[in-house]
């Protein structure tokens with residue numbers, strides 16, 4: 001039986017509550033002999049700041065490097081609004097992405113039929129929606145230098161962020177998108193602002209050349225990021241795989257996840273490049289945030305977190321059947337009418353975080 | 365009777381068709397003695413490139429500076445995909461904004477009740493929606509330097525764009541938003557990515573200080589741009605005035621306009637700072653693009669363009685009653701069931717561009 005090391009980072013807000021449900025699922029997988037999972041625990045975000053005064057400790061970074069996969073729940077909250085910029089909760093997340101080289105962020109936007117009515121969009125617009133957003137995660141304006149605030153005197157400051165992309169960065173994320181498309185609807189929509197940004201101009205050039213050279217069998221279209229923000233609202237089913245840069249991917253994937261009415265349901269994967277043995281560094285986390293307003297109440301939806309375990313089985317551990325089983329179990333409890341508060345809609349009642357976790361374990 | 369000089373730039377695609385309908389309305393205003401409007405015509409975008417090899421000529425820039433207001437229809441189209449970057453159609457638009465100092469872009473997202481069913485969102489989510497997006501238009505990543513592509517050799521290039529904001533730029537756009545909010549719902553939502561961008565950090569600091577100093581009577585909230593992209597889909601009626609930077613404003617205003625189901629209906633205003641006499645440079649244009657796919661067919665919706673004349677009356681010519689009359693006329697023809705193809709919905713038939721223009725003139 002294969003053995004895998006997981007680093008679990010519950011983080012802030014509802015993080016610890018939903019992480020506990022993911023642990024139940026992992027324990028079951030071990031008991032069922034799917035594989036041997038060893039779970040280490042660490043701190044990130046506000047939790048790390050409170051304990052160590054940093055957004056993630058060097059020790060936990062070492063553990064992250066050594067793990068076969070990192071499972072992160074959520075970071076941040078108003079409690080840490082006043083902390084210095086360099087140790088704010090988000091810095092821990094950004095460091096994990098950057099230091100582990102997790103350049104490919106996969107964010108599925110799936111509308112569960114049972115939940116289509118929870119969307120603010122008309123049922124026919126979102127029912128059956130299945131988009132995969134591939135977001136570049138270690139480049140662009142998130143990390144480019146200079147990134148600074150300069151005091152100009154007389155009450156004036158100048159703030160600068162730098163959007164940088166090199167050919168190889170665009171190529172490798174493009175490749176991820178085309179490979180995924182071949183296993184799905186065979187269509188890639190690449191998004192940029194080539195009409196105003198030089199990085200967008202290069203993005204389009206590189207994706208176009210890569211397509212021509214290696215992926216001519218996949219349908220490729222280019223769409224400006226503002227037009228894509230529109231088209232996601234108008235008719236999201238026109239999309240299969242969307243590939244875009246770090247900042248556009250941040251906004252567009254959030255917009256897309258909200259379309260589904262299933263925000264608490266959506267997991268994500270952040271992947272590095274394969275090493276000589278074909279192994280990739282990887283981190284899995286829900287698309288949603290730390291929801292400090294409902295933290296500690298036992299009402300958070302653990303499905304995105306449990307779905308993140310499913311994605312880890314698929315993308316890191318090569319256990320697609322176990323991944324399918326988790327997805328089926330999630331579908332199963334939904335079909336039975338189980339709902340946490342966020343997806344309650346017109347349902348007569350809702351269940352707690354742990355009741356939802358237990359039900360999924362039972363279904364498995 | 366006051367006299368005003370207008371520069372009309374029909375531009376590309378459906379631009380000339382909808383510009384012609386705006387001219388009918390302006391002619392009527394002159395005949396009715398509302399004011400004396402003198403219309404000059406110029407070229408911008410692909411049309412200027414075809415005629416002069418540039419995105420806008422120096423002559424037309426001079427006319428734009430001399431005019432009391434510029435009316436622009438739309439620029440761009442696939443015909444000019446291959447032209448050099450510096451003379452692409454969008455460059456004309458960007459130069460007008462920058463050289464005229466039009467830092468404040470007002471983009472209303474209004475859902476006309478008669479059209480609520482044309483939205484992909486549920487009626488109750490958008491019916492009566494009335495948001496004003498205030499987008500900074502002459503700064504940020506659109507204009508910051510360096511902005512370049514460097515050849516690194518061995519098939520590698522590096523593209524750089526620079527996002528820059530100074531205190532005074534954030535302050536003056538913030539002021540526009542707060543002033544507008546006072547005349548509307550008294551609430552401003554300021555949007556940034558303060559958690560990853562230094563420019564966002566400064567943005568938040570400056571807006572917060574301005575609020576405290578001069579606009580404490582207005583309700584202010586901050587929302588990350590990705591969260592705003594989500595919330596616009598979830599429950600857009602929570603917003604009154606939204607203020608944000610050039611790039612976020614581009615995407616968020618397009619997303620917001622698509623919510624309304626009324627994209628062909630939405631005008632916009634781009635305003636400069638008032639001079640000693642209180643006069644501002646100004647440009648008015650539809651929120652929609654040049655729609656090359658339907659150009660020349662006489663089916664485009666002229667309402668956003670005619671609405672742009674209305675905004676000019678309100679913001680440049682201090683003729684609020686005439687502006688109200690135009691808005692009422694638009695509402696009137698809609699109430700009578702007149703529809704162009706884009707807003708046809710389940711209506712039995714649709715009318716042409718010029719029939720819609722004529723009907724609005726008749727209603728006026």
Ligand SMILES: CC(C)[C@H](C(=O)O)[C@@H](O)C(=O)O
Nearest residue numbers: 076090093094250559560590
């Ligand atoms: C928390 C924040 C830094 C992060 C981002 O902007 O990437 C989040 O919004 C996300 O999308 O994962």
Ligand SMILES: CC(C)[C@H](C(=O)O)[C@@H](O)C(=O)O
Nearest residue numbers: 195196226440454457458614
């Ligand atoms: C045409 C383009 C340069 C422009 C922009 O990005 O500002 C357009 O999308 C807009 O929003 O007016």
